[in-house]
Amino acid sequence: MDQQAHILILPFPAQGHIKPMLSLAALLCQAGLHVTFLNTDHNHHRLTHREALSTRFPTLHFESISDGLPTDHPRTFQHGGDQIISAIKSVTKPLFREMLADFGRKSELPITCVIADGIMSFAIDVAKELGICGITFRTFSACCLWAYFCLSKLIEEGLQLPVGGDDDMDQMVTGVPSMDGVLRRRDLPGTCRRQPDDPLSQFFIEETKAMTRASALILNTFDDLEAPILSHIAPLFPKVYTIGPLNALLRSRLGDDLSLSLSSSSSLWEADRSCIKWLDSQPLRSVIYVSFGSLVMLTHGQILEFWHGLVDSGKPFLWVIPIRRGAGAEQEILEELQAGTGEMGFLVDWAPQEEVLAHPSVGGFLTHSGWNSTLEGIVAGTPMICWPQIADQLINSRWVSEVWKVGLDMKDKCDRSTIKEMIRTLMEGRGRGEIIRSMNQLANSAHVCVREGGSSCHNLEKLIEDIRKL
Ligand code: UDX
Numbered sequence: 259m260d261q262q263a264h265i266l267i268l269p270f271p272a273q274g275h276i277k278p279m280l281s282l283a284a285l286l287c288q289a290g291l292h293v294t295f296l297n298t299d300h301n302h303h304r305l306t307h308r309e310a311l312s313t314r315f316p317t318l319h320f321e322s323i324s325d326g327l328p329t330d331h332p333r334t335f336q337h338g339g340d341q342i343i344s345a346i347k348s349v350t351k352p353l354f355r356e357m358l359a360d361f362g363r364k365s366e367l368p369i370t371c372v373i374a375d376g377i378m379s380f381a382i383d384v385a386k387e388l389g390i391c392g393i394t395f396r397t398f399s400a401c402c403l404w405a406y407f408c409l410s411k412l413i414e415e416g417l418q419l420p421v422g423g424d425d426d427m428d429q430m431v432t433g434v435p436s437m438d439g440v441l442r443r444r445d446l447p448g449t450c451r452r453q454p455d456d457p458l459s460q461f462f463i464e465e466t467k468a469m470t471r472a473s474a475l476i477l478n479t480f481d482d483l484e485a486p487i488l489s490h491i492a493p494l495f496p497k498v499y500t501i502g503p504l505n506a507l508l509r510s511r512l513g514d515d516l517s518l519s520l521s522s523s524s525s526l527w528e529a530d531r532s533c534i535k536w537l538d539s540q541p542l543r544s545v546i547y548v549s550f551g552s553l554v555m556l557t558h559g560q561i562l563e564f565w566h567g568l569v570d571s572g573k574p575f576l577w578v579i580p581i582r583r584g585a586g587a588e589q590e591i592l593e594e595l596q597a598g599t600g601e602m603g604f605l606v607d608w609a610p611q612e613e614v615l616a617h618p619s620v621g622g623f624l625t626h627s628g629w630n631s632t633l634e635g636i637v638a639g640t641p642m643i644c645w646p647q648i649a650d651q652l653i654n655s656r657w658v659s660e661v662w663k664v665g666l667d668m669k670d671k672c673d674r675s676t677i678k679e680m681i682r683t684l685m686e687g688r689g690r691g692e693i694i695r696s697m698n699q700l701a702n703s704a705h706v707c708v709r710e711g712g713s714s715c716h717n718l719e720k721l722i723e724d725i726r727k728l
Contacts, residue, residue, distance in 0.1 A: 263726050264292040264367045266358070270375040271298040271325055271333070271342070273526050273552035275397045276305070276627050278478045279375065280524040281504040282395070287315035288511060289722045292367055298325035298350070300333060307523035314516070317453075323353050335553055335648070340457040351380040355436075357386055370728045373476065377461070379468035391728050394472035395517035399629050400484040400500075401437070401657050402650035403477070404491055405447055406466040407435045419454040421446055423468035427670070435484040435600050444669060445656035448648040462649075470494050476721070478502035478633065481713040482703040483662070497724070499717045503633040505612060507708040507718060518613060526552070527608040532614060533576050536604040543621030546681055547614050547640070549578040553646045556580075558591065560655070560672050565595050567677025568603060573622075573685050575603040576614065615640050622684045623665075627655040641665050641693045643680045645672070664697040 265286060269279040276297065283293045295318065297305060302322035312318050315543045326349025331338060362368045369390055374381035378394030385392035396403050412433055413419065421427065427444040434441055443450075449459040469475065474497035481488065483501055492498050501507060508517040522529055537545060548568065550556065556564070561579070567577045579592055596605050611631070614620060615638035623635045627646040632654050635642050642665030644655030652669065659667035666678050683689060 260368075262370065263728065264361075264365075264369050265371045265373055265725060266294045266296060266361070266369045268296045268354070268372065268374045268378055268381050270377050270397075271301050272335075275375055276301065276526070277521070277630055278502075278504050279373070279395060279584050280396050281508050281520065282373070282476070282501070283318055284311075284315055284508065285501075285504075285511060285519055285718060286722065286725070287318045287539065290317065291722065292317045294319045294321050294361075294369070296321050296323055296354075298323060300327075301327055301526060305524070305529075308536060311520070311523050316423060320640055321357075323357060324349055326350055332597070334555070335458075340461075343457065343461050346378070347380060351384065355384045355387070358384055358390065358537075362388065371725050374472075375411065376469050376475075377465045379465050379471065382468070382472045391725075392472050393474045393476060394469045395476040395478075396469065397629060398477060398650040399654050399657070400477055400479050400487045400491055402447055402629075402653045403466065404487045405434060405437070405441070405653055406462060407491070407494070409447075409450070409463055410467075413454070417450075419459070420451050422451050435490055440656065440660050441653070442656070444654050447650060448652055468639075473497070474499065474500060474627050474721075474724075478504050478629065480704060480707040481637075482707060483700070489722070499721045501714045501718045501721065503637050503704050503708070503714075505630075505634055506637045506704055507714055510608065510705075510708040510715070518610075521612045522610055525608070528714075529610040530606040531610060533604050533606050533609055537576065537614065537617045537619045540619040543615075543616055544574055544685075545619045546571070546573050546575045546622040546624055546643075546685060547609075547620050548575055548624040549611060549631065550580070550645070550647070551628040551631055552580075553628075554580075554626045554651075559597070561591065563672050563674045566674035567681065569599065570674060570678040571681035571685075576609065576620075577603060577605050578609050578611075579605050579607060586728045612638075622681070624681070627651040627658065629654060632658060633704075636662075636664065636697070636700050637704050638676045639697050641684055641690070641697050643668055643684050645669070662696060662700055664693060664700055666693075 267279050267283050269275040283295050286293050299322045308320045326345030342713050349507040371391045372381055372385040373393045374393050376394050382392035421443040428442050431441045449462045452459045475495040476499045479502045556628045612634055615634055623640045624643045625631045627644040644658050646652045646655040655667045666680055706712050
């Protein structure tokens with residue numbers, strides 16, 4: 259076992275960031291490296307399987323740090339996203355500097371490398387100040403990252419923000435290499451729908467520029483999936499390690515049982531496993547699984563449109579309705595909807611998603627196109643309907659439908675008749691065969707790249723080797 263290398267991993271405090279970064283932590287520990295996984299105090303307590311994880315991976319340690327917000331803060335992007343980012347800068351950053359310096363002074367095993375979330379650039383700067391190698395890990399797709407890199411230039415060349423309102427949203431955006439003819443205004447990252455001086459818009463643009471101060475970039479993607487885009491990003495960093503899909507890489511290295519247990523251990527909510535029993539009773543490939551990740555919030559009206567669309571489609575459905583996450587739905591609505599749904603559907607507040615996607619009864623995935631969900635859908639070979647709402651989701655969904663052709667894009671629509679038609683088209687329409695063929699090919703290349711000799715497997719080994727040399 260390597261006694262020298264000690265990596266500190268710092269995710270942004272949200273589910274879609276913690277999960278892939280914890281997967282990477284497990285892979286590094288599996289290789290014998292020491293990892294300290296640093297969550298905010300708030301999320302540290304919600305990650306209830308920490309002890310089990312440390313038992314399974316003895317070189318994995320958990321630490322926590324304040325996010326600078328009061329205990330009763332909702333900590334959602336919709337309710338105070340700008341407060342989250344400003345508290346991280348003003349409170350977490352100085353604490354982080356102290357903590358990292360303390361590791362150097364007091365610990366027998368000083369930190370040799372910091373792997374910080376791609377939107378936590380302060381950690382890269384602090385690491386550099388202290389003479390420690392800083393690697394940035396952007397949990398988004400490469401296509402979204404590339405769009406962010408090109409955004410300032412697009413604005414200089416006349417792109418007016420916010421897009422929307424009276425704009426022709428289907429107008430093509432020109433000037434983003436490798437995206438001509440695909441990227442429309444409608445598909446630009448979610449921040450482009452905000453005012454240019456909005457703190458969250460500024461944050462994403464600034465954080466993207468700041469990433470290039472890192473010694474290397476890690477992406478949860480694979481070369482076959484985003485090769486043309488990766489060729490533009492590669493020259494911006496001394497090194498780029500594409501090591502995705504991380505869930506498939508975990509499965510290939512740790513086996514099915516351990517990787518699925520790691521997936522549920524990295525959840526901030528306890529999954530309702532009763533849905534697996536319900537899935538067992540459904541016909542092969544008949545069910546549409548509906549989940550909008552951990553951040554998207556639905557209004558009461560949107561919930562009703564989805565419910566009617568799902569019921570009218572005549573297809574059985576499993577729907578993750580984010581009740582406990584305060585996402586605009588209340589317990590009574592859930593009970594009312596469940597009662598009205600009867601045997602046709604099953605509603606839960608958090609599902610064991612990877613297990614659900616791999617279940618033989620599931621034939622389609624209605625998703626918000628979060629990057630983890632997109633990759634998990636690809637790995638499971640499940641065709642998708644995309645209903646993106648924020649951030650990278652808007653561009654991911656375009657790539658799903660237009661570039662990879664493994665799903666349909668329902669962006670900017672939310673009425674029961676469109677929802678019904680989309681589900682019917684995906685589950686039984688004439689185009690399904692074509693989508694399934696593309697999906698099978700893509701799923702196959704995802705599995706090949708994580709096997710011995712595959713690109714992601716090779717890049718992980720290179721990353722481990724490079725960290726060991728520090
Ligand atoms: C968001 C962004 O949309 C995403 O693209 C970015 O990279 C990180 O922040 P989120 O909205 O949470 O993330 O979506 P996603 O990236 O899909 O991550 C959600 C994760 O939660 C997935 O790994 C999924 O498996 C898991 N999940 C979701 C469950 O385990 N159970 C559920 O019921 C729903």
